[in-house]
Amino acid sequence: MLERTDVVVVGGGIVGTAAAYQLVDRGIETVLVDEDRAGSATAAGAGIISPPTSSRRENDDWFAFAELAAAHYPALISSLEAAGIDDHGYKRGDMLSIARTPAEAETIETDLARAQRRGASVEEISPAEAEAAFPALSGVERALRFPDAGRVDGAMLTAALDRAARAAGLTAVDGRVEAIHTDEGAVSGVVVDGDRLEADRVVVAGGAWSGGFGDDLGCSLPVSPIRGQIVHLDGSDIFETPGDLPIVGSVADNYIVPWADGRIVVGATREHDAGFDPRITAGGVQTVLDSGLRLAPGLAEATFEEVRVGLRPGSPDGLPILGEIPGVDGAYVATGHGPTGLTLGPYSGAVVAQSIAGEEPTADLSAFDPARF
Missing domain, CATH: 3.30.9.10 (D-Amino Acid Oxidase, subunit A, domain 2)
Known part of the structure; x- marks a missing residue:
């Protein structure tokens, strides 16, 4: 395994893989670590892309983000097809x-x-x-x-993003991130199956298991x-x-x-x-x-x-937890999507990648700020 990288993405579901794809597409060295746990939401989800009919449709903040997320799909699919990947689901x-x-x-x-x-x-x-x-x-x-509206096979799309990301230079590791290390208020690396991997930034996209990293980062990640x-x-x-x-x-x-x-x-x-x-x-x-x-x-x-x-x-309020974690330089989170992960996931990964790359995110993330907890 590598000893150092720019970014570690924790979690290989639709959100983490989308983030990794967007990062390597920007030329940022990235390692994606996934444990392939039983119960992955990405593989099980029905994949309905229709913000006006979602169970979360009454919330204006959710809806505004979901509309952008649904609009992100055609461009994402076009980029995959341009890379010769047609089986995207x-x-x-x-x-x-x-x-x-x-x-x-x-x-x-x-x-x-x-x-x-x-x-x-x-x-x-x-x-x-x-x-x-x-x-x-x-x-x-x-x-x-x-x-x-649209429909997406979550497993197929994740596999398509993974292939495109690997072709662009992504390193994917099958393993468990046991800890995230910080030093003087900044991310310094992670521990993967007992081995240290140094990194300047980390994206916690571990789905329902994301909350376990709250103690490492000195914050509350109330994901259940x-x-x-x-x-x-x-x-x-x-x-x-x-x-x-x-x-x-x-x-x-x-x-x-x-x-x-x-x-x-x-x-x-x-x-x-x-x-x-x-x-x-x-x-x-x-x-x-x-x-x-x-x-x-x-x-x-x-x-x-x-x-x-x-x-x-x-999440406690039914909204994603998305963006930079306060007080820890280089720590980002993208989780808490509940039953709307396949609607929001690819775009959530994209906006986190934008933030890491120093770009202005194309969506207002204030309602999803991790600091609200």
Whole structure:
């Protein structure tokens, strides 16, 4: 292993890998260290890119950042494709937001007014149009169509970013960062599996495990795991072209994401008391299937394939923890994205890289300042 580098990125999920990619693209020597823990949120996530329909859509600070993050995707994908990487797992398409009860229809009305006020692309469509667009739906009361949504396979995009970054000079290390060292108020290096690696800067992007570095950096990083269980079905027998179907979300906060290979992803639980336990549970699977089949009864004949589990990094206020850590020169953090990591992750990595490179970040990060804790 190297003895010295400019930057160490801790965590090889979507956020850390995006940061590493952006850093080496700027000519900054970077080492990415990842332990490949069970329960990685990146690999399990459904990958919906649609800020106006997110569970966090009511928060203006989150939404403003999420809009920039969604807009970052096309340029990022173009850069990967220019490097000859086409298997990135990203696709643009429609998202439908569905109400099935009068109470849910009131939420649709609120969401429509909010989206229009913010200038988002949205139109109301009839229940019949919604059910024609996604034939497994039934009993739709009201529906909105968001044409600027997208979906991303988190594992595929992370692998694509990793390949591009390695081609640009990234050093990737399989291992565990056991400690971050500081000297006179500045980062001096890390310890990886017992070996010291000197560095001037470090980015903590360890997802749900990021909070363990708070003591090393003399700060509070109140990140806790939120377990999400997500069911994968095979819809090949009930849909002719699954990849052409829209994403579907219920205002009750469950969702269905179809993919071209026939997968139909149905999610998800949000379990705040499961700790670092990546198990699949009978109750979790039942919850996901019950809500999914309530939304789309036509999926009852789909083949059950698997369940994936991700431990999402949650913060006390539900907002990311993003930027330079106060009082420690060269220490940065990018975590706390909760269930919106695949929406925000690539852009979060980019703005941290901008800060490290001495550039003015392209987003206002004040609401996500680590110092607020």
